[in-house]
Each structure stands twice: as structure tokens, then as C-alpha cells.
Amino acid sequence: MIFFKRQFSVIAIAITSVILFQSCTKDPILVETTAPVGAPIIVPAVAPPTSATDSTLVMGNPSNATTNTADFGNYLIKEGYYAVSYNRDRGIPNWVSWHVVSTDYGATPRQDNFRANTALPADWYWVSNLSYSSTGFDRGHMCPSADRTSSIAANSSTFLMTNIIPQAPRNNQITWAGLEDYCRTLVQGGNELYIVSGAYGEGGTTTTGGLATTIDNGRVVVPAILWKVIVVLPDGANDLNRVGNTTRVIGVVMENNDNIGNDWKLYRTSVDFIEQETGYNILSNLSTSLQNTLESRVDNL
Numbered sequence: 001m002i003f004f005k006r007q008f009s010v011i012a013i014a015i016t017s018v019i020l021f022q023s024c025t026k027d028p029i030l031v032e033t034t035a036p037v038g039a040p041i042i043v044p045a046v047a048p049p050t051s052a053t054d055s056t057l058v059m060g061n062p063s064n065a066t067t068n069t070a071d072f073g074n075y076l077i078k079e080g081y082y083a084v085s086y087n088r089d090r091g092i093p094n095w096v097s098w099h100v101v102s103t104d105y106g107a108t109p110r111q112d113n114f115r116a117n118t119a120l121p122a123d124w125y126w127v128s129n130l131s132y133s134s135t136g137f138d139r140g141h142m143c144p145s146a147d148r149t150s151s152i153a154a155n156s157s158t159f160l161m162t163n164i165i166p167q168a169p170r171n172n173q174i175t176w177a178g179l180e181d182y183c184r185t186l187v188q189g190g191n192e193l194y195i196v197s198g199a200y201g202e203g204g205t206t207t208t209g210g211l212a213t214t215i216d217n218g219r220v221v222v223p224a225i226l227w228k229v230i231v232v233l234p235d236g237a238n239d240l241n242r243v244g245n246t247t248r249v250i251g252v253v254m255e256n257n258d259n260i261g262n263d264w265k266l267y268r269t270s271v272d273f274i275e276q277e278t279g280y281n282i283l284s285n286l287s288t289s290l291q292n293t294l295e296s297r298v299d300n301l
Contacts, residue, residue, distance in 0.1 A: 100192060140167025191235065196282055251270055
């Protein structure tokens, strides 16, 4: 198992050059340097698909999130295209879970309609596009827009602010984007993926190197750490029953800063470590014996 603090120290020492920012080819130009013109975009929440079986929580509900509005720190939102544990007081998701198959990829262009999720309780603060204006942070997707290009509704769903966190630009556009692109090559190679992605802690750095713990007058927390767990299966059916001792599971943890290296593979760790840090049971629908086997390993492919 890779120890988190030691891992980042080694990586930080190894970085000897500055990498110029470039926009992710899948999710370009996410930094807002000027305030948006006009009123924020407000459109109704996207209706989930009615013909597809909800597969977003097949591997489990990591924090036992519920649809009870009293559970405001762990509120379950099922968008159909992904599921969210949302934290009202942090203004960001705790985690987002989704399933990716080849038919999720299509020709739909990126919608870029970042907006408040009007399906949230009316008395909650609705984070909007303006919340990130001139902050120096990207509006970082948890479920990526490029994972949902089969239709306008699917792609548009990923731009709800309940799927977004304040993300350091270099992290978002280079390292995190590299991991997202790699996941898509796995799907294009004949696999399907179950992905859970989240964030915890407080404090990230912007392009100027300044540390911020919140934006939007304290109503949106800037997380310190991003994490992702990816279960890789060959295309097939009865997915939960096909997970075995040799199933590939990728765990990644990254600091939310602009000093991060460009190679996502350097940030691999075990699911056990992520669970230790978050308190979640990420693959809770698997048997205890399978969890013990798969979650203790660090991916090295």
C-alpha cells in the first residue's frame, strides 16, 4: 500500500520543471477570469432517462446517502445519468457514482450550460455558475461531460453544479483529465467501468499559487483532496456477479493544487486508503472477502 503523505513528498521532489497550462481536449477552457455577462443560466433539472435501468449504484452507496432532506450533509440525488451524495453546507458533492459503457459515447457537443440544480430543496442555497466567477478555480466535473455524449440531455446533466467542485486548473486540465481520457480508452477497448469520484478536506491552490478554503463568500468549500475509484470489467451482463479476485480496480488520490505532476499514474493508491481517509465503504455491494482482496491492492498496469 502506498502511504499518502510520503507519496506526495516524493512526487513533489521529483518535479523539476514547470508544465505550461493547456486546456483538456475533452473539457476545454474551464477557468473563468472575468465575471459572466448577464444573469446566471437557470433551466429546469434534466429529466433522467426512462428507458434505461439505473446502474449508477451497482457497486454500492459509499456513504449510505438518503433522499431525506434532513440528511443535508449526505443527500442522495439520482440524476439518472449518475448519482450524487451532496453536501448542502459544503456546496459540493461528497461523491458522484456512474457507469460507463461504449453507448454512452456519441456525437453530442459539449453543452457548457453550467447552472444551479433547481431540484434541490427550495430553502437550500443553490450554487450557480456565478459562484465560481473570477475565483481562479475551474468548475471541475466529477462525472465528466465527455462520458455523457450520447444525447443533449445526458451531456447537459453533467453541468448541474451539484456535479461540480472548485478544482485547481492544472489538476483539472492536465492530470485529472489524463485519468479521464485513460478511462475512455478502456471503454473503447471493450470494457465497461463503474466509477466513484469524490473530494474531501479544505484548501486548494489557484493558478496564482494562492491557497483558498472557500469561494462564493464561504458558501462553497474548496476541497484539499480529490479521489477516484474505477472498477474495470469486460463488456457483459450481471456485472456485480462478474467481479472476481482478478478484477482490475484503480484507486487514485490527488492534491487539489497547481503544483501537481502531469502523470496520473503517480497518484495511484489502494481503495483501503481512500476508505480510511473518507470513512466510506466504496464497494459495499461486493462480498467482504472480495472487498478485502480488491481494496488492498494498488493498481500497477
